[in-house]
Amino acid sequence: MRSYPRSSALNRTKKVFNNRLNRARRVVESAFGIMSAKWSIYRRPIIASMSTATKIVQVTCCLHHYIVSHEAEMSSAQGFYSILSTEERSAGSYALRDIENAGLASYSVHVTRVSEQYANFFGNKGTVPWQWEKAMRNHF
Template identity: 30%
Template structure:
């Protein structure tokens, strides 16, 4: 069950990160063979978001517009499209507006990639096999996530790794458990939320061009 498509044994750390590279929600210990979508779908986080955690049931006016949209988290193509979870458009046959949306989403997702890069370079045990029982490995990973947040609170993200900046510490995406295209298509309401953000990003592009 722990044997992943990358041909080694692993457990999965799935996390939600804020703008300061801190982990605000984590799910640790899923089998390495599971997909990102599968892990998320069975997590307590998914159940909490469904009922409004992190203000997902609260609408807010997007800056400089009269457009209302819910608070959302961002995932890559391995995650399902939800009213509270934005994912990119499929890469084939994109319109200019959809390409712009994907680009904006990718830029925002750099934060979580950098957070994983910071944590793995600071605690280098995460870059190699942890020779211990899976249950103990889960505790180690959870402790590392807590220590990561404590260090950022004390020192700030720029001091996590001497001589580096957070943007230089991208997580190697080959570690991801996502393989292939997510099979679960979003509901009509979730597609409408994505369309709302696409429209907002397009309007922002027009403003930037005008300025």
């Protein structure tokens, strides 16, 4: 998903959407960086069916969670999983690539519709206390 462009006149709802989308993007990219540093399968394109790729992601997330949650029980010589070296931290930096435009007009219409639905959700039911001030202070 893309943020609403700054060049357009952004109302409060669109500013909140941009702020929340950017926050979510940072969290996802951070999580992906951690996963790609530990699991080499994320360092290159996954050549598999969608269902197999989904299972790969689920399994590595479960294994990661299991290892981190049980690391305290290991001896200090074994408990090194969650400590990333400089090389491991930078390993994930090249793993995310921009997705090229698929060239489908219907895709663009769909993404616009989904963005509008999220913007409306964030402005109504999905409102959080800090969002209005944060969005109005930043120039998204």
